[in-house]
Amino acid sequence: MSKFKRNERIxxxxxxxxxxxxxxxxxxxxxxxxxxxxxxxxxxxxxVRQAMAKLGLGKVETVAGAAGGVKYVPFSTPDQNREVLxxxxxxxxxxxxxxxxxxxxxxxxxxxxxxxxxxxxxxASQFDYSKVDYIVTxxxxxxxLALMTAKAMNLPLVIVRINSEVMEGSMVSxxxxxxxxxxxxxxxxxRRAIKPGSRVIIIDDYMRGGGTVKGIxxxxxxxxxxxxxxxxxxxxxxxxxxMVDNYVPLLIFEEGMTEDNKINIYPNPNIT
Amino acid sequence: MSKFKRNERIxxxxxxxxxxxxxxxxxxxxxxxxxxxxxxxxxxxxxVRQAMAKLGLGKVETVAGAAGGVKYVPFSTPDQNREVLxxxxxxxxxxxxxxxxxxxxxxxxxxxxxxxxxxxxxxASQFDYSKVDYIVTxxxxxxxLALMTAKAMNLPLVIVRINSEVMEGSMVSxxxxxxxxxxxxxxxxxRRAIKPGSRVIIIDDYMRGGGTVKGIxxxxxxxxxxxxxxxxxxxxxxxxxxMVDNYVPLLIFEEGMTEDNKINIYPNPNIT
Numbered sequence: 001m002s003k004f005k006r007n008e009r010i011x012x013x014x015x016x017x018x019x020x021x022x023x024x025x026x027x028x029x030x031x032x033x034x035x036x037x038x039x040x041x042x043x044x045x046x047x048v049r050q051a052m053a054k055l056g057l058g059k060v061e062t063v064a065g066a067a068g069g070v071k072y073v074p075f076s077t078p079d080q081n082r083e084v085l086x087x088x089x090x091x092x093x094x095x096x097x098x099x100x101x102x103x104x105x106x107x108x109x110x111x112x113x114x115x116x117x118x119x120x121x122x123x124a125s126q127f128d129y130s131k132v133d134y135i136v137t138x139x140x141x142x143x144x145l146a147l148m149t150a151k152a153m154n155l156p157l158v159i160v161r162i163n164s165e166v167m168e169g170s171m172v173s174x175x176x177x178x179x180x181x182x183x184x185x186x187x188x189x190x191r192r193a194i195k196p197g198s199r200v201i202i203i204d205d206y207m208r209g210g211g212t213v214k215g216i217x218x219x220x221x222x223x224x225x226x227x228x229x230x231x232x233x234x235x236x237x238x239x240x241x242x243m244v245d246n247y248v249p250l251l252i253f254e255e256g257m258t259e260d261n262k263i264n265i266y267p268n269p270n271i272t
Numbered sequence: 273m274s275k276f277k278r279n280e281r282i283x284x285x286x287x288x289x290x291x292x293x294x295x296x297x298x299x300x301x302x303x304x305x306x307x308x309x310x311x312x313x314x315x316x317x318x319x320v321r322q323a324m325a326k327l328g329l330g331k332v333e334t335v336a337g338a339a340g341g342v343k344y345v346p347f348s349t350p351d352q353n354r355e356v357l358x359x360x361x362x363x364x365x366x367x368x369x370x371x372x373x374x375x376x377x378x379x380x381x382x383x384x385x386x387x388x389x390x391x392x393x394x395x396a397s398q399f400d401y402s403k404v405d406y407i408v409t410x411x412x413x414x415x416x417l418a419l420m421t422a423k424a425m426n427l428p429l430v431i432v433r434i435n436s437e438v439m440e441g442s443m444v445s446x447x448x449x450x451x452x453x454x455x456x457x458x459x460x461x462x463r464r465a466i467k468p469g470s471r472v473i474i475i476d477d478y479m480r481g482g483g484t485v486k487g488i489x490x491x492x493x494x495x496x497x498x499x500x501x502x503x504x505x506x507x508x509x510x511x512x513x514x515m516v517d518n519y520v521p522l523l524i525f526e527e528g529m530t531e532d533n534k535i536n537i538y539p540n541p542n543i544t
Contacts, residue, residue, distance in 0.1 A: 011323035051283035113423035151385035
């Protein structure tokens, strides 16, 4: 069986750990894969941890004990978060993005994988997800963002359906009201999607009145499930009173143009 | 400005490259970030490339010239692909997954980020996407898989809507017919989602009659867009004649149980 040089082991270890954030790998996994002694691997892990920390690329954490191992935890500083959010805003400020009804065309941004990956990692640095079981979103536009958040946290994604389909078996349905339009709609979720007694974080792309997220929260109660947090990419400044009290918006979108005729969207100053 | 050790540079370079598959980083990006000479960085890149190759973790490619640089290209061997697909099948063979109508409950598998990431990398090793502009899917279940494929290829994702909404501006709509049910439905796509003259790959989770994918292909013609390939996670064995001729299924799903009373789903033997 081949031996590996330290550089090779370190390169491979970084690749494996960072491909699967928050997944715990045992020391044995690496000693087997690299045909190396435990003491050698432990030294490698220290080096990887220091390199990640020094360059602001996230945390490498070791867990002691029989069920222990090593895992990569995405972590970004407030400065790094602000830089990413400013980049996203730069893309969204062009005035031809305003659609009839005052909505913002965001599809090219919120469906671009590498941008949503960065935004998902920001959400991972805003919430304590150590006891969370699922990331929940509602179809359709929030899915890429919610999936990338779920990836950063190593959690399964649950997608609440606006349009129930035959392929998901027995469903729970609830009515919810759009705070913006006053229209009553139905959302539904497969009975087997969530285990009762779970904890979830809700992630969505856009919040105006908060009716949709309120609907998801009501749905979670039907599943005997606790909502630990709500994150949205964009929240409108008005109405200030939304149907949901506690939520973390990454960007704030105000009606009306800025003085230089750009769309008025900017990072939430409270993001850490 | 701090200097970095070779181990630290290599660890950081692997993290940066593999976080953004198929994104080209200039040599200057790394010399600036690591405060190192070009010759040193070139040596580091060779080491990273060799380590990735030796451990079957993908390719590191250098592009020469003024617009050149280095990028990470996901690549998995047929053996690695088969291993991943066998793992997915293992999860899908339990008989309580059969829903009314003969459909397969797959939500927990196709909404789990790390599994879909692996499957997306398999699609990236099945198609030549060097001239492709977009990954296209249709809401809802195929989105996580399509997003992870788009991530592996560093391409934007386009989501065709079954239920058009107010927030996407001027839309193109077409009718399509479900080969299974004979029901006529409509799908729609925002006029600004795809630049005319583009090339796309279509990715979806499940194909029985092929009517939905046929609908997406028709939609792409409305956008003067060429379909370079179609990939689906699961295709049913019957009907053998589907409405789409050329498609790459990763798994085959046959009606009826296996001898040991499991669901009859297995990797497509033609996957390389």
